[in-house]
Amino acid sequence: MDILVTYDVETLEPSGQKRLRKVATICQNFGQRVQKSVFECSVSQAQLEEMEHQLLRVIDLEKDSLRIYTLYGSRSKAVRVYGKDVTIQPHHKVS
Template sequence: MDILVTYDVETQEKSGQKRLRKVATICQNFGQRVQKSVFECRVTQQQLEEMEHQLSRVIDKERDSLRIYLLYGDRDRVVRVYGRDDYINYDDPMIL
């Protein structure tokens, strides 16, 4: 399943900066960054649950915001990109 993960972490304090790095690292383990605080991920249900578990342990629910959108259908149908698109479709053949 394809998902879109967005987050806004309060970074005025050092603890927020640390949370921001942890959130980004977790997201990178499951997908690819398409904007500074936006990741597109292709995950199984089990991976989604693991990702949600890890992220929920890191964010401060009183200060931060985390949103996960389930994208139904092919990326080409559900995502409209205007401008630069650095997304790599790892399902497509890759030439090395």
């Protein structure tokens, strides 16, 4: 399934900056960055559950925001892109 992952991590403190780096790394392991805090991912149900599990262990639910959208249909039908669009096939690094 194709998903869109977006996040906003509060970075006023060093702990927030550390969370931001961890969240970005997790997302990079499952998909490709298309904007600073936005990732497109093509994952199985099991990979989605693993990704959510990893992300929820990192984010602070009181300070941060995480959104995961399911894209129905192929990326080419679900996404309209204007401007630079580089699509790569991610290599899943799920441990």
